[in-house]
Structure formats: structure tokens, C-alpha cells
Amino acid sequence: MESSLWLGNSRYRGVLTGWTFNWTRIGNKNRHDKTISVPVADVVGVEEGRVSVLPHKSAEDSDKDFTVFYVKRVSSGSSRGLLWRLGQTQFSCPSRVLRDQWTKHLRAAFKTHCPLRPSRLLVFINPLGGKKKGRHIYDSLAAPLFELAGISCHVIVTERANQARDHLLKKDLTGFNGVVCVGGDGMFSEVLHGVIGRTQQEAGLCENEPSAVLQACPLHIGIIPAGSTDCVCFATIGVIDPVTSALHIIIGDSQPLDVCSVHHSSTLVRYSVSLLGYGFFGDVLAQSERKRWMGPLRYDYAGMVVYLSNRSYPGVVHFLPADPMLSSPRDKTRCLSGCDVCSRSTERLFPQSSDSSSLCSSYLSQNSGDSEGDWVRVEGRFRCVSLTCMSCSCPKSPLGLSPSAHLADGTGDLILVWDSHPLGFLKYLYRHTSSQDQFDLPFVEVHRVKAIRFSASSGEEEDVYKEVREPSPAAAAAEEEEEEEKRGYEEDISRNGSQQHLTRKRPQPPKATCGVLCGVCCSKAPTTSVWNCDGEILPFTDILCRIHGQLVRLYARGIEAGTAVQPGNDQM
Numbered sequence: 001m002e003s004s005l006w007l008g009n010s011r012y013r014g015v016l017t018g019w020t021f022n023w024t025r026i027g028n029k030n031r032h033d034k035t036i037s038v039p040v041a042d043v044v045g046v047e048e049g050r051v052s053v054l055p056h057k058s059a060e061d062s063d064k065d066f067t068v069f070y071v072k073r074v075s076s077g078s079s080r081g082l083l084w085r086l087g088q089t090q091f092s093c094p095s096r097v098l099r100d101q102w103t104k105h106l107r108a109a110f111k112t113h114c115p116l117r118p119s120r121l122l123v124f125i126n127p128l129g130g131k132k133k134g135r136h137i138y139d140s141l142a143a144p145l146f147e148l149a150g151i152s153c154h155v156i157v158t159e160r161a162n163q164a165r166d167h168l169l170k171k172d173l174t175g176f177n178g179v180v181c182v183g184g185d186g187m188f189s190e191v192l193h194g195v196i197g198r199t200q201q202e203a204g205l206c207e208n209e210p211s212a213v214l215q216a217c218p219l220h221i222g223i224i225p226a227g228s229t230d231c232v233c234f235a236t237i238g239v240i241d242p243v244t245s246a247l248h249i250i251i252g253d254s255q256p257l258d259v260c261s262v263h264h265s266s267t268l269v270r271y272s273v274s275l276l277g278y279g280f281f282g283d284v285l286a287q288s289e290r291k292r293w294m295g296p297l298r299y300d301y302a303g304m305v306v307y308l309s310n311r312s313y314p315g316v317v318h319f320l321p322a323d324p325m326l327s328s329p330r331d332k333t334r335c336l337s338g339c340d341v342c343s344r345s346t347e348r349l350f351p352q353s354s355d356s357s358s359l360c361s362s363y364l365s366q367n368s369g370d371s372e373g374d375w376v377r378v379e380g381r382f383r384c385v386s387l388t389c390m391s392c393s394c395p396k397s398p399l400g401l402s403p404s405a406h407l408a409d410g411t412g413d414l415i416l417v418w419d420s421h422p423l424g425f426l427k428y429l430y431r432h433t434s435s436q437d438q439f440d441l442p443f444v445e446v447h448r449v450k451a452i453r454f455s456a457s458s459g460e461e462e463d464v465y466k467e468v469r470e471p472s473p474a475a476a477a478a479e480e481e482e483e484e485e486k487r488g489y490e491e492d493i494s495r496n497g498s499q500q501h502l503t504r505k506r507p508q509p510p511k512a513t514c515g516v517l518c519g520v521c522c523s524k525a526p527t528t529s530v531w532n533c534d535g536e537i538l539p540f541t542d543i544l545c546r547i548h549g550q551l552v553r554l555y556a557r558g559i560e561a562g563t564a565v566q567p568g569n570d571q572m
């Protein structure tokens with residue numbers, strides 16, 4: 001469609017092609033200059049009249065005018081163009097008939113070209129998450145945008161933990177295209193469990209079996225961030241901003257996400273998408289839970305207390321390495337929108353489907369086609385053992401726990417931080433706050449894996465573990481680290497030392513601990529930590545975990561290229 005349009009006193013040529021709506025100013029001598037172009041996929045809504053939405057809706061009725069609302073990228077501060085705002089332009093037409101044609105064609109265009117745009121959403125608000133502003137954030141920032149986009153929302157303000165999960169497991173969900181959670185990672189986790197559990201129930205699949213081929217979930221999940229860490233939102237959108245998130249939901253962005261299932265004694269314990277952490281991150285969570293009243297600051301306080309308690313734990317880790325030909329956690333790449341590594345995984349996981357609507361029926365397990373490969377065994381004392389299905393970037397750590405991890409490649413990154421000098425561990429933690437490589441330390445190793453098994457005590461030996469890697473390079477690194485400690489950490493040492501012992505031999509000095517952590521009042525340091533599973537403490541230490549590639553989809557698109565912070569090589 002094409003016609004003259006007026007913006008104020010200036011005349012423009014408006015053109016709607018299949019994919020874009022653009023308007024070009026017509027100069028005095030009919031010379032065309034300055035074209036403004038909006039992709040149809042970025043159009044949020046079209047209203048008759050001269051309309052404004054934020055902060056309050058107001059409309060001036062006129063039968064020749066219409067207003068187009070669209071996604072506008074804002075470059076401010078550190079957001080690097082990832083921050084989105086609602087753009088709006090008011091047009092006048094020569095006639096009412098033409099105005100009606102424009103509104104009709106524009107609405108039809110984005111309906112046709114954006115099949116994943118939701119029309120009905122189920123929204124759960126946690127009124128107590130983060131700084132307890134979830135309700136206000138939703139009402140003032142997200143709801144007006146959903147209304148403008150013509151999305152009907154059924155809103156539930158939760159009154160107890162797990163209400164959202166239970167609702168998703170039991171209630172009628174007919175007609176909903178997606179579920180939105182307003183809260184933090186804990187609230188997201190509830191919705192994740194509800195959506196995955198419901199899908200498996202309906203497919204008649206048993207979630208307890210670690211090798212089960214789970215059904216990918218048809219409902220998309222959207223996150224309006226209102227929590228303390230908001231790691232899942234940050235790692236899939238790039239900013240923590242309720243308006244940006246609402247706009248991603250409205251335009252029907254779709255980002256697949258790997259999910260890790262955690263089992264104990266052949267029973268599903270939980271699912272995880274961000275951090276599954278034993279040792280330091282488990283202790284931080286345990287400590288922070290007692291200080292919930294502090295709000296988001298509780299993690300910094302707990303981090304300091306746990307760091308000062310200077311703990312490490314014995315453990316045995318078995319892991320099933322992913323194909324090293326596909327990618328590596330040390331390859332210095334980043335998973336960005338349209339990531340090649342993830343796209344190739346989609347082809348592997350859903351071989352017959354090219355469009356996302358048929359993903360569920362053709363979902364295949366990452367492991368169904370190829371052989372499992374050999375498990376590797378590592379034993380020792382660790383400051384922390386972390387498994388993450390994604391980078392886990394968040395405001396505290398802009399590149400995340402594993403900067404080159406992929407959102408949807410069917411693998412996770414296993415990070416082993418061996419017992420080390422406290423200053424070395426501080427260096428490891430500190431490097432998360434910048435682009436310095438936290439894996440380039442002699443007591444840290446990282447593996448891309450399909451599954452892991454952890455036991456807090458040694459002595460187990462099972463036939464399924466075909467390869468026992470002995471001795472470990474990490475232990476060699478740990479020995480080197482010991483030497484370095486003696487030299488007072490004056491220089492970094494090379495990671496390429498010869499393989500030495502599997503477990504650190506250095507006798508551990510008695511450590512002060514305090515309760516769960518503080519030893520000022522405790523005579524004996526605990527020998528086990530707890531698992532932090534996306535912000536929940538697990539009731540077991542011995543677990544088996546398997547990554548399920550692209551099990552859920554979020555209303556997100558990953559981090560757009562050209563906007564991401566790149567991992568660097570500079571050292572602390």
C-alpha cells in the first residue's frame with residue numbers, strides 16, 4: 001500500500017511492503033529525502049486517532065488520523081542499544097477511507113508476518129520478589145503495553161510460593177499462548193517447573209527417568225524482571241528492563257533454552273537453567289536465605305561472609321563431555337541472536353522441522369541419535385562446582401559464569417574451582433565483574449558437558465563410568481597453584497603443567513566456620529555444602545544432572561550482535 005501521509009505540516013510518502021512500513025519526506029520540489037523505516041515485525045499496535053499511551057492513555061478523536069506504535073531502540077549508558085522503548089508516530093491521511101485502509105493493512109501485516117505474537121497470556125505476579133515492586137512494575141509499565149497490543153491477560157497475584165507452578169500443573173490452560181512471570185529467577189523457576197511438568201503430564205512421559213526424552217513445551221515463557229538477580233532475563237535479553245521485556249513478549253520473539261534436569265535416586269529433584277552450584281554458591285544461597293529482609297543486598301552480604309569463611313569441600317564429579325568439535329567453553333565466542341552453534345543444535349534436535357510450530361512433535365533427545373560417549377571422573381577438594389546451561393550473565397557479572405556458554409546448544413558448562421589460596425579464589429571471583437578470563441587460572445577448569453554426576457563422598461565406583469581420567473590436569477594446576485602461593489602470587493603461571501596428582505595432597509589447615517558457615521562459634525567445619533539450584537537449596541548433595549536441549553522457549557531473542565561486551569584477554 002502506498003499514499004501521501006502528513007506528519008504535522010510536512011508531507012510524506014508512506015509505503016507498506018510485506019516486511020517494512022516506511023515514510024519519506026517529500027521536499028518542496030518533490031525531492032525525496034530522509035526515509036524512516038520500521039520493520040513490520042517491530043510494530044506494536046495501530047490506533048485510530050492521535051493517541052498516546054505512556055504514562056497515561058489519551059486519545060484525540062479525528063477520523064483522518066492514525067497512530068503507529070513500534071519498538072524503538074535506545075542507546076543509553078551501558079545498554080548498548082538493547083534497551084527498547086515504545087516509539088510512536090501520528091499520521092494524517094487525505095481521507096477517512098484511506099485512514100481505514102492504512103490501519104487495516106498495517107494490522108494485517110504484523111498478524112501475517114509474526115505468527116508467534118501472543119493474543120492471550122497468563123500472568124503471575126510475585127508481589128514479594130526483589131524490592132517488592134512487582135505489582136507496580138506490571139501495572140504501570142507492562143499492562144498498558146499489552147493492552148495497546150490487543151493482548152488479553154489473565155493476571156494472578158500470587159499469595160504463596162509455588163502457587164504459579166501448581167496452577168500451571170492443574171488448571172485449564174486452553175487458549176493461552178504463553179505464561180508471563182513478574183518477579184525474579186525464583187519466580188521464573190516456578191513457571192518453568194509448571195510448564196515443563198504440564199507438558200510431560202500431557203505427553204504421558206515420566207520426568208524421573210534421567211535419560212527420558214522430554215517433550216518440548218508449547219507455551220512460551222515471558223519474564224518481566226522484578227527480582228534480585230534476574231539472571232535469566234539478563235542472559236536472554238541483555239538488559240533488566242520491564243518495558244524492553246514487555247515489548248519482546250508483544251512482538252512474539254522466540255528464544256529456545258536448554259534445561260538441566262537434576263535427579264537423586266532415580267527421582268527428579270528440580271530443573272535448572274542458570275546456576276547449579278555446590279560449595280561457594282550453595283553456601284552463599286544458604287547464608288542469604290537467612291537475610292531475605294535485606295532484599296537484593298543479601299547476596300553481597302552472604303558472599304562476603306562465605307568468602308571469609310574460606311571453605312572447600314571434597315567431592316567426586318563424573319561428567320559426560322559434549323562433542324568438542326561443535327564448540328568449547330574457552331573458544332572466546334559469545335552466543336548471540338541467531339547463534340550458529342544453537343541453530344545447528346536445532347537441526348540436530350528437531351531434524352524434520354523448519355518452523356517452530358512443529359517443534360514439539362519432532363523433538364528428539366540430544367542423545368537419541370548418537371552414542372553417549374565416555375564419562376570422565378574427577379575427585380578432589382573444590383571451592384565450588386558449578387554447572388550452567390547458559391552464560392549466567394547478570395548485572396553482578398556482565399559476561400557471566402561461563403561467557404561462551406550457549407543458550408540452546410543442548411550442553412552445559414561444568415566449572416570446577418579446586419581448593420586454592422583465598423587470594424586466588426578472590427581473583428577468580430573478581431574476574432567475573434570484568435572481561436578478564438576467569439578460566440585462565442591454574443586452579444580452575446571448565447568442561448562442556450551433556451550430563452554430570454556429583455557425590456560428596458568418594459568410594460563409589462560404578463560400571464557405567466567407562467573412563468577414569470587419572471591424574472587430573474586440574475590437580476596439576478592445583479599443585480602449581482601451591483607453588484604460586486609460596487611465591488606470593490606475583491605472577492600467573494601457565495596451565496600447561498604436567499599431570500600430577502588427582503587430589504590435592506596438601507593437608508588442609510583447620511578452618512573457622514560459622515553455623516552453616518561461620519566457625520567462630522562452630523568447632524567443626526561441615527564436610528558438605530548444599531546445591532544452589534537457580535536460587536533454591538536442594539535437599540540432596542548426591543545428584544545426577546542431564547541437559548535437555550531447547551526444552552522451553554522464552555519471549556526473547558538472545559543478545560543482539562554489535563551490542564554485546566566481548567570476552568577479553570586482559571588480566572587482573
Ligand SMILES: CCCCCCCCCCCCC/C=C/[C@@H](O)[C@H](CO)NC(=O)CCCCCCCCCCCCCCC
Pocket residue numbers: 184185186228229230231274275281284285299300303304307392394396397401426429430432433532533534535536
Ligand atoms: C570481589 C567481587 C566478586 C563478585 C563476584 C560476582 C560473581 C557473581 C556471579 C553471579 C552468578 C549468578 C548466577 C545466577 C544465579 C541465580 O540462579 C540465583 C537465583 O537468582 N542467584 C543466586 O544464586 C545469587 C548468587 C549471587 C552470588 C553473589 C556472590 C557475591 C560474591 C561477593 C564476594 C565478596 C568477597 C569480598 C571479600 C572481602
Ligand SMILES: Nc1ncnc2c1ncn2[C@@H]1O[C@H](COP(=O)(O)OP(=O)(O)OP(=O)(O)O)[C@@H](O)[C@H]1O
Pocket residue numbers: 125126127128129130131157158159160161162182183184185186187188190226227228229230231535
Ligand atoms: N506470594 C508469595 N509469597 C511468598 N513467596 C512467593 C510468593 N510468590 C512467589 N513466591 C516465591 O518467592 C521466591 C522468590 O521470588 P523471586 O524470584 O520473584 O524474587 P527474588 O528471590 O528476590 O529474586 P531472584 O530469584 O532473582 O534472586 C520464588 O521462589 C517464589 O516461589
Ligand SMILES: [Ca+2]
Pocket residue numbers: 258388389390405406407408409410411412
Ligand atoms: Ca547450553
